[in-house]
Amino acid sequence: MAMMRSDLGTMKILHLKKRGCFLLKLLCLVVLMLIFCEFLVYYVVIFQCHWPEVKIEAHRSSRQSSASVLKAMFLSDTHLLGEIKGHWLDKLRREWQMERAFQTALSLLEPDIVFILGDVFDEGKWSSSQAWADDVRRFQKMFRHPVRTELMVVVGNHDIGFHYEMTTYKLKRFAKVFNFTSGKLIARKGVNFVMVNSVALEGDGCTVCSRAEAKLMKLSHKLNCSHQQEQIHSNKRCSGVEQLPASEPILLQHYPLYRRSDAECTGEDSALPEEKNIPFKEKYDVLSREASQKLLWWFHPRLILSGHTHSACEVLHNGKIPEISVPSFSWRNRNNPSFIMGSITPTDFSLYKCFLPLESRVVTIYCIAGAILGVLILAHLQLFNPPFYFAQHLIRKHKAV
Numbered sequence: 470m471a472m473m474r475s476d477l478g479t480m481k482i483l484h485l486k487k488r489g490c491f492l493l494k495l496l497c498l499v500v501l502m503l504i505f506c507e508f509l510v511y512y513v514v515i516f517q518c519h520w521p522e523v524k525i526e527a528h529r530s531s532r533q534s535s536a537s538v539l540k541a542m543f544l545s546d547t548h549l550l551g552e553i554k555g556h557w558l559d560k561l562r563r564e565w566q567m568e569r570a571f572q573t574a575l576s577l578l579e580p581d582i583v584f585i586l587g588d589v590f591d592e593g594k595w596s597s598s599q600a601w602a603d604d605v606r607r608f609q610k611m612f613r614h615p616v617r618t619e620l621m622v623v624v625g626n627h628d629i630g631f632h633y634e635m636t637t638y639k640l641k642r643f644a645k646v647f648n649f650t651s652g653k654l655i656a657r658k659g660v661n662f663v664m665v666n667s668v669a670l671e672g673d674g675c676t677v678c679s680r681a682e683a684k685l686m687k688l689s690h691k692l693n694c695s696h697q698q699e700q701i702h703s704n705k706r707c708s709g710v711e712q713l714p715a716s717e718p719i720l721l722q723h724y725p726l727y728r729r730s731d732a733e734c735t736g737e738d739s740a741l742p743e744e745k746n747i748p749f750k751e752k753y754d755v756l757s758r759e760a761s762q763k764l765l766w767w768f769h770p771r772l773i774l775s776g777h778t779h780s781a782c783e784v785l786h787n788g789k790i791p792e793i794s795v796p797s798f799s800w801r802n803r804n805n806p807s808f809i810m811g812s813i814t815p816t817d818f819s820l821y822k823c824f825l826p827l828e829s830r831v832v833t834i835y836c837i838a839g840a841i842l843g844v845l846i847l848a849h850l851q852l853f854n855p856p857f858y859f860a861q862h863l864i865r866k867h868k869a870v
């Protein structure tokens with residue numbers, strides 16, 4: 470009797486061990502799947518992106534030249550959710566995805582400078598000072614960067630509100646965190662970037678608008694003088710003006726310049742077919758025709774990069790000035806977010822779009838892994854035994870009782 474009891478005890482321990490071993494295997498599978506889908510997948514996808522080649526002036530030696538190419542990354546519309554409309558799970562998921570994508574891109578691609586083209590926050594337009602502080606804290610954690618990489622942020626309508634809800638207070642708190650002013654010039658490696666507050670280009674003479682326009686005009690004058698410096702040394706209007714690199718600027722702004730609609734836009738991440746033909750509203754979807762013309766006159770840019778539409782597009786203004794609409798960086802707005810990589814010199818540039826992992830693909834991987842787990846669990850429970858063996862098993866159980 471004692472022997473039988475000890476046999477039963479050993480069998481029970483063996484059974485428990487087997488079950489524990491199986492559960493451990495399942496746990497390992499789940500952890501491996503999570504590590505791949507939430508961490509490694511960003512490395513696998515972004516590793517395939519590369520800085521595009523750019524023509525380099527012949528008179529420079531190759532070593533000098535590779536150092537003189539500016540590696541710039543452009544992304545847009547991160548829309549960090551706020552406390553009013555944001556569900557905590559949505560926030561957690563989207564912010565984790567953007568943080569991993571950004572941090573992986575930084576470590577693999579090592580850009581010199583990163584520009585975010587507005588709508589960093591979703592509720593900056595109405596958030597309380599406490600909610601604003603919380604959003605900023607999360608942004609700074611997600612988009613942390615080493616000292617060798619600069620991060621510049623352009624203002625968007627969700628950060629300070631559309632023109633009619635934009636106030637000096639909201640603009641100031643944004644400017645304080647991101648050191649942003651409209652008409653700010655960033656000159657790196659001889660390349661000039663002009664950052665524009667496109668929300669303030671309403672043209673109605675409001676205080677913020679007049680100040681922004683005045684700053685832009687002043688900067689335009691400076692840039693024109695720098696461009697002419699080699700030809701006209703004795704230009705009186707340019708005497709005493711600070712000298713900037715003599716290179717046509719690149720405009721960075723949130724609203725795109727005026728275009729009728731997205732009908733002409735092509736590519737897998739352009740607007741959906743049913744949205745493409747919807748006419749854009751001036752001063753809401755795109756800048757007004759007047760403001761767009763002003764920017765082109767003032768700056769004669771060689772390239773414009775903008776956000777706001779969440780979809781991709783390439784437009785040619787006046788037949789020669791390209792504008793790139795940078796799609797949203799958030800999986801909340803797209804299945805296939807991306808960012809632009811630019812190799813830029815004072816005279817030339819070359820752009821490449823780096824796509825991030827497709828959300829649908831990650832979900833598919835989770836579904837397949839879930840199905841495999843389900844099958845393993847069922848197999849373990851011996852439900853896959855043929856009915857005859859299953860019945861025999863039941864009878865044996867019955868007899869034992």
Ligand SMILES: [Zn+2]
Binds near residue numbers: 723778
């Ligand atoms: Zn926007």
